[in-house]
Amino acid sequence: MPELPDLQAFSHNLQKKLAGKTIKKIDVHNAKKLNVSTNELNEILSGQTLEKVYREGKELHIRFSKGDVLGLHLMLHGKLFLFDIKNENKYAIIELHFDDNSGLALTDFQGIATPTLNPEKKDVPDALEADAGYLKKRLAKTKTNIKTVLLDQKILRGIGNAYADEILWHARISPFSVSNKIPEAKLNDLVEAIKTVLEDAEKSILKSNPDIINGEVRDFMLIHNSKKKQSPAGAAIIINDASRKTYYTDEQELFE
DNA sequence: ACGCGTGTTACTGT
DNA sequence: GACAGTAACACGCG
Numbered sequence: 368m369p370e371l372p373d374l375q376a377f378s379h380n381l382q383k384k385l386a387g388k389t390i391k392k393i394d395v396h397n398a399k400k401l402n403v404s405t406n407e408l409n410e411i412l413s414g415q416t417l418e419k420v421y422r423e424g425k426e427l428h429i430r431f432s433k434g435d436v437l438g439l440h441l442m443l444h445g446k447l448f449l450f451d452i453k454n455e456n457k458y459a460i461i462e463l464h465f466d467d468n469s470g471l472a473l474t475d476f477q478g479i480a481t482p483t484l485n486p487e488k489k490d491v492p493d494a495l496e497a498d499a500g501y502l503k504k505r506l507a508k509t510k511t512n513i514k515t516v517l518l519d520q521k522i523l524r525g526i527g528n529a530y531a532d533e534i535l536w537h538a539r540i541s542p543f544s545v546s547n548k549i550p551e552a553k554l555n556d557l558v559e560a561i562k563t564v565l566e567d568a569e570k571s572i573l574k575s576n577p578d579i580i581n582g583e584v585r586d587f588m589l590i591h592n593s594k595k596k597q598s599p600a601g602a603a604i605i606i607n608d609a610s611r612k613t614y615y616t617d618e619q620e621l622f623e
Numbered sequence: 624a625c626g627c628g629t630g631t632t633a634c635t636g637t
Numbered sequence: 638g639a640c641a642g643t644a645a646c647a648c649g650c651g
Contacts, residue, residue: 442646443646443647444646444647444648444649458648476647476648476649477646477647477648478646478647479646479647509639509640510639510640511639511640511641512641515640515641609642609643610642610643610644
């Protein structure tokens with residue numbers, strides 16, 4: 368549910384609240400896909416101090432004093448909670464207990480949020496770091512529609528369904544455009560829109576919800592927003608029903 | 624009160 | 638092999 372700007376805000380706040388705390392114990396309740404055993408996780412992380420929380424693609428990464436990293440992928444419904452002594456939130460996946468009796472819980476009613484110890488480094492660039500040259504080269508190699516490409520974590524990491532729509536509207540490119548038919552000037556607009564839309568969203572979220580560590584804020588979105596009927600200039604918002612909904616307007620140029 | 628929404632994987636079909 | 642489409646995961650929320 369949370370997308371890149373939400374995760375960015377969470378990592379900012381978790382960093383503020385948790386940096387300097389030391390792991391006492393980790394309880395694993397329902398982590399089907401955790402890549403190590405509960406014992407191994409505790410042996411490696413217990414006693415280490417939390418140094419940094421940051422975002423990598425759609426994952427939050429927690430780095431500890433000996434360099435080990437715990438990655439958390441929230442998937443659709445993962446939620447983070449801070450607690451004192453005991454976690455009372457339902458559907459716990461994993462709980463980190465710190466030496467001051469505070470803790471961090473990851474929950475997910477669907478049970479698919481995934482913790483990973485020392486996740487592999489990825490070659491794929493993050494949405495906030497990709498440069499125009501890379502995207503142009505990569506897009507020239509595919510005739511998939513551009514929205515699918517933006518959502519493809521093997522091409523660009525971090526963009527989800529709602530922000531893909533928002534970005535494409537800002538770049539005035541139809542989501543159904545064929546990737547390798549989009550002209551150079553439009554690709555520059557796209558690269559620019561990726562950065563500004565995501566960065567501005569993070570600022571909006573932190574402004575309205577300064578302490579946010581779960582859920583998502585979407586009320587400022589201009590196009591992917593079920594409460595809106597029109598773009599700022601008055602173009603009707605069209606909703607395409609597929610397995611994931613696409614919101615767009617006829618202000619966006621179709622290249623095919 | 625019931626239908627919508629979100630990421631990923633796995634799979635079928637063209 | 639490239640690409641499209643769908644189901645499953647299963648509940649909170651409005």
